[in-house]
Amino acid sequence: xxxxxxSAPSTPDLGGLYDRVGRRxxxxxxxxxxxxxxxxxxxxxxxxRLLKYAPGRDVKSLEGLLFATTRNLILDDRRRRDxxxxxxxxxxxxxxxxxxxxxxxxxxxxxxxxxxxxxxLKIYGELTFAEIGEVTGTxxxxxxTRYRMAIEKLARILSRNEP
Amino acid sequence: MTPDDVEARLQALRTPxxxxxxxxxxxxxxxxxxxxxxxxxxSFLMGGLSVWLIAMPKPPSRPAxxxxxxxxERESNADDPVLKDKADRxxxxxxxxxxxxxxxxxxxxxxxLPLTQGFGMKILLExxxxxxxxxKDPGGPYGEVDLDGNAFFxxxxxxxxxxxxxxxxAPEALQDYHFAWEYKDLAVRxxxxxxxxxxxxARRMAWAAPPEGGSLSLKSDGGIxxxxxxxxxxxxxxxERVTKHPDAWSWEGLGTFKGECxxxxxxxxSQLSTLSKEPFRAGETLAFNLExxxxxxxxxxxxxxxRLLLLRE
Numbered sequence: 291x292x293x294x295x296x297s298a299p300s301t302p303d304l305g306g307l308y309d310r311v312g313r314r315x316x317x318x319x320x321x322x323x324x325x326x327x328x329x330x331x332x333x334x335x336x337x338x339r340l341l342k343y344a345p346g347r348d349v350k351s352l353e354g355l356l357f358a359t360t361r362n363l364i365l366d367d368r369r370r371r372d373x374x375x376x377x378x379x380x381x382x383x384x385x386x387x388x389x390x391x392x393x394x395x396x397x398x399x400x401x402x403x404x405x406x407x408x409x410x411l412k413i414y415g416e417l418t419f420a421e422i423g424e425v426t427g428t429x430x431x432x433x434x435t436r437y438r439m440a441i442e443k444l445a446r447i448l449s450r451n452e453p
Numbered sequence: 454m455t456p457d458d459v460e461a462r463l464q465a466l467r468t469p470x471x472x473x474x475x476x477x478x479x480x481x482x483x484x485x486x487x488x489x490x491x492x493x494x495x496s497f498l499m500g501g502l503s504v505w506l507i508a509m510p511k512p513p514s515r516p517a518x519x520x521x522x523x524x525x526e527r528e529s530n531a532d533d534p535v536l537k538d539k540a541d542r543x544x545x546x547x548x549x550x551x552x553x554x555x556x557x558x559x560x561x562x563x564x565x566l567p568l569t570q571g572f573g574m575k576i577l578l579e580x581x582x583x584x585x586x587x588x589k590d591p592g593g594p595y596g597e598v599d600l601d602g603n604a605f606f607x608x609x610x611x612x613x614x615x616x617x618x619x620x621x622x623a624p625e626a627l628q629d630y631h632f633a634w635e636y637k638d639l640a641v642r643x644x645x646x647x648x649x650x651x652x653x654x655a656r657r658m659a660w661a662a663p664p665e666g667g668s669l670s671l672k673s674d675g676g677i678x679x680x681x682x683x684x685x686x687x688x689x690x691x692x693e694r695v696t697k698h699p700d701a702w703s704w705e706g707l708g709t710f711k712g713e714c715x716x717x718x719x720x721x722x723s724q725l726s727t728l729s730k731e732p733f734r735a736g737e738t739l740a741f742n743l744e745x746x747x748x749x750x751x752x753x754x755x756x757x758x759x760r761l762l763l764l765r766e
Contacts, residue, residue: 308479316475317468330475337479383466391466398463413463441456448462449454 304337311353314415315360317381321398321410322364324379332367336360357415357425381410397447405440412437535601540646543605551641553606554648555634557598559627560655560753563684567602568654571624576606576649578613578639595620604652612640623654630654631754655754658682658745661718668763669722671733677741677762678719685745685753688714692725695738695761704740707731714745722764735766 315336319329336359340352383395398406404426411422411433422433454462540552557572558565578593593616594606615636623632634652641647659680669675677690689711696703708728710720726733733739739762744755 304480305476308476312471312476312479313468316471320469326472330472330478333471333475334478382469383463384469386465386467394462394466409463413460414468438456441459444459444463445454445456448459 304341307352307356308337311356315356317414318357318410319360319364321379321381321406321414322361324381328364328367332360332363335363339363354417354421354424357411357417357421361425381414393448397444400447401440401443405436405443408433408436409440409444536603537646539599539603539605543607544644544646547607549610549643551608551610551643551645551647553594553596553608553639553641554646555596555604555606555650555652556648557602557604557652558654559630560653560684565651565653568598568624568627569600569602570598571622571627572598572604572652573620573622574604574618574634574652575620576608576636577616577619578608579616581612581614581638593619608641610641610643610645612638614638627654629657631657631757633752633754635752651751653751653753655684658685658743658754658756660743660756660760663762665758665760666763668765669739670765671722671735672766674721674723676719676721677760678717679743679756681718682714682745682754684747685714686748687711687746687750688720689744689746690720690725691742691744692729693740693742694731695740707739733764735764738763 312333315333316329319332320326323329323332336356339359340356380395380399383391383398385391398409401409407426408422411417411425412419415422417425419430419434419437422428422437423430426433428436536554540554543552544550553576555574555576557568559568560566573595575595576593594608596604596606598604615638617636618634621632623630632652632654635650637650639647639649661678661680663669663675663677669677689709691709692707694705694707696705707730708725710725710728722733740759741762742755742759745753747753
């Protein structure tokens with residue numbers, strides 16, 4: 291049997307994968323944890339699991355797998371630490387000039403977690419609704435609805451702040 | 454502000470760059486000890502250091518052969534009074550739970566010696582009921598080795614699939630050693646003491662010739678060799694055909710040799726070709742994987758890396 295291992299087995303491929311997805315994955319982890327250290331750990335563990343589970347498996351999208359694994363690791367970590375209620379994690383956002391956009395970051399933090407997650411995965415994770423659905427375990431339609439509701443809510447929040 | 458404005462605004466914003474070290478961590482991924490274990494380890498270290506300053510560390514209280522009998526004598530080890538005492542204490546402290554034991558040994562100069570400090574491991578178990586989710590940490594008990602070379606684990610009774618192990622910590626001196634532990638399915642009752650397979654640290658096997666990227670001659674029946682390893686009785690050599698495609702590599706398993714360790718620690722192409730599902734061809738690249746076993750057939754060690762060699766006429 292011929293086993294084709296896409297990207298996973300060798301360091302150069304892993305490097306390419308990290309270069310494509312590392313920043314997006316880290317942003318997603320940050321949006322869930324609000325903690326740089328936990329986010330780094332989750333991303334690293336996701337790569338460890340990728341090497342463990344991806345070879346030989348029918349993996350449609352290694353990127354999607356990384357996002358899903360990162361999410362599961364963070365949720366497992368929360369459960370392990372018995373975190374039932376947690377403060378919304380603020381994802382630091384900045385203008386291309388480097389100037390922080392705290393207003394957008396805070397507005398994002400006011401969304402319900404599943405809506406915030408949909409926005410982060412869509413805009414900063416650069417995933418399709420189908421991929422978001424796979425990551426979060428929801429139908430693509432649900433992911434799209436959450437995203438639309440989130441954007442509308444953000445529009446209301448940010449409009450209130452307008453001068 | 455309209456939803457379109459919001460989307461445009463968010464899309465124009467940048468998320469933080471991950472630190473450079475994250476790339477290194479992801480490219481050489483090793484399971485890291487959980488922060489909680491690190492903290493626990495640090496507190497134990499400080500405590501242990503204090504104790505050590507007061508009293509010099511003692512050698513294992515009993516000779517190695519008593520602590521770590523061969524596989525065939527494992528059942529008698531359950532009557533070991535020290536092990537039994539500790540298991541009884543754990544049972545009293547954890548009513549309704551089962552006690553699992555893994556004996557930890559290191560192969561040094563032909564002998565399996567107990568590893569008495571610096572080792573910890575989490576056993577990953579999944580209940581046999583239900584469908585496992587490969588993306589979820591199955592969880593399981595964690596144990597650390599004691600001065601007799603036994604690691605104890607307190608487990609909820611039940612029937613489990615052995616999934617693996619995690620969070621392995623080892624003394625600095627053994628960091629480059631190969632760690633082997635054969636995990637199996639498990640059924641334990643409340644209060645039961647169960648001795649699992651031994652965990653073994655052994656130095657790795659090392660390839661000798663040809664060097665990585667070298668070649669093997671089909672015509673002169675080239676051989677691949679490794680550094681002698683007297684403790685091993687059997688070797689298993691897996692060989693795969695490696696093909697590079699534009700965006701991927703394909704690895705096609707061709708066959709496996711398993712047999713007595715050759716006296717000259719060399720295996721020749723002719724010995725492998727009879728086991729190969731397809732004939733060897735000049736110009737193709739083969740990857741070789743080498744593992745070593747003891748007289749009881751237990752896997753002891755392997756090479757750190759596969760060796761890729763080109764076949765030539």
